[in-house]
Amino acid sequence: MLELTNIRKAFNQGRHNEYWALSGIDLAIPERKVTALRGPSGSGKTTLLTILGCLARPTEGRVRLKGEDISGLPERFLTEIRRQTFGFIFQQFNLIRGLSAIENVVLPAYPTGRPRKVLLERAEALLADVNLGHRRDAKVEWLSGGEQQRVAICRALINDPEALIADEPTANLDTKLSKEFLGILERLAASGRTIILTSHDPMVVESAVVDHVVTLRDGQIVDEK
Amino acid sequence: MNTWIEKQRHLIDFTVASLARRKGKNLGLLSIYGLLVFVLASVALYTHALRAEATKVLAGTPEIVLQRLVAGRHDLIPPGYIERIGRIRGVQKKEGRLWGYYYDSVVKANYTFMVAPGMKIARGEIVVGPALERSRGLAAGNGISFRSYSGELHTFIVADVLPQSSELVSADLVLMHEEDFRAFFKYPEGHYTDVALSVANPQEIKNVAVKLMNALPDSRPILRDEVLRTYASIFDWREGIMLALLAAAILAFGILAWEKAAGLSAEEKREIGILKAIGWETGDVIKMKFWEGLLISLLAFLLGYIAAYLHVFHADAVLFEPVLKGWAVLYPRFTLTPHIDGLQIATLFFFTVFPYTAAVLVPIWRAATTDPDTVMRG
Ligand SMILES: Nc1ncnc2c1ncn2[C@@H]1O[C@H](COP(=O)(O)OP(=O)(O)OP(=O)(O)O)[C@@H](O)[C@H]1O
């Protein structure tokens, strides 16, 4: 689904603290499969994920989405691709405090201009799907970590994206909640979505749901299976 | 088109929800903002209405009014007095006027009874001002009796009610036929209250006044221009104070807007980052904040303006009394005619809503153009 060729990414390019977080990545992300990125801290997993999810542009190299080169597109188009193609689950969940669970879920759909009624129905169904139907009107800051993550998952799914991107999805969860997350992951994978995640957690990386494991070190791929 | 509308609705929904989250801060902002609009609008409405009122009052008055003094007090113009003025160059018309005050004990109010110059009113009929229409419940065709100072009861038919164009001029007027006037007040035949002189050339007014004083040493000419000047000087002085207040208010507002602009909180920046990451375009974020600024400023504008309107036209501008009291020199008591001016509203709107919205948008624009990948990191 996604193809990266010779991707390099520099931070603070041209300044004294220039830092190359990625140095020459060639990678193909298979469609409808679960891909996990792993590696030590600072190896560039998150950086690679932002490039895969069109949140950032590589300094060098090409990104192809379904065969189409998107590395040169202006930000407007990238945003639209991001909205239509990807759903994001952030490590810190990044919910908007003060808003209810359901309001958070519908947020990514606002720019699409779909009718509010339709959106709320879909959001409700998604919340019910992860056993959060009863918490729909609760302010997100009152929710537990596991509940917050499930709200974040619903938010990632509101625009019905083909691919889901998750950065360290279990880093803030205990073992029981991590297992629950893997259960949800399994269902999402079974529904035919492409899933890309990063993780330190052996329980995630070694679980049966993950089809494809990519190991990074110092901004390069050292292993792929 | 439909999706566009739907999109704006979403943005407004989100904006409202987002505003509600910071209730205290936004209510504070709204009240300061509303207060500013209130002060500005009050000054604007008040001065505007006063000017309009003044123009109306003075438009109808003659260039010179001549009073006769006896022992330093205003006295009647005796028969033959007007003729003694003789021919003065520049005076187009001179005529005796008849008017007087009447205290209506029924409603405890003073009326001005007057013989209307150039108005045909039949004997036994009167034309009344809007104040009487209200206080005595009068309408055209009604009859009304007044007890004269000598104790007799006089009954009149109301032929008409004066239009409410200027309360200050006409509110307490009762216009009647000359014979009725003389009979009611037992006003001696051939006598008048004062003399109105029209002078076409403004350059000659001073000369005419001097000649009048020479011809009639016991008279006192009152010049319209002098009234105007007194009026203007009081007016300008008051307005100067108001403008100083105004400048202070605008300054405070500028500081407020700047503070708001510069102090985009870390929380707000984080939220903008999240919205961008989950698929909002820079334009969507800016539009959302634009709605936010517009909602606050529009609401403040509406509240402030309405409050100012009530203050000026229904509460007699009580809050300005300490500053504007000087008006009593000319007009003891009056209610201003409600008057709204489109251009005035537009100006006020431009100077309050526009700078705020702009001041809010600039920092948002800066925050909204940052890269969305920053949210991935703590
Ligand atoms: N905005 C930035 N400016 C400068 N350096 C950065 C920036 N973002 C990331 N880096 C650096 O790039 C390198 C890779 O970061 P990245 O977040 O991709 O690592 P990671 O593999 O996700 O690590 P972790 O497992 O700790 O999350 C790190 O050394 C980091 O310090």
Ligand SMILES: [Mg+2]
């Ligand atoms: Mg990381």
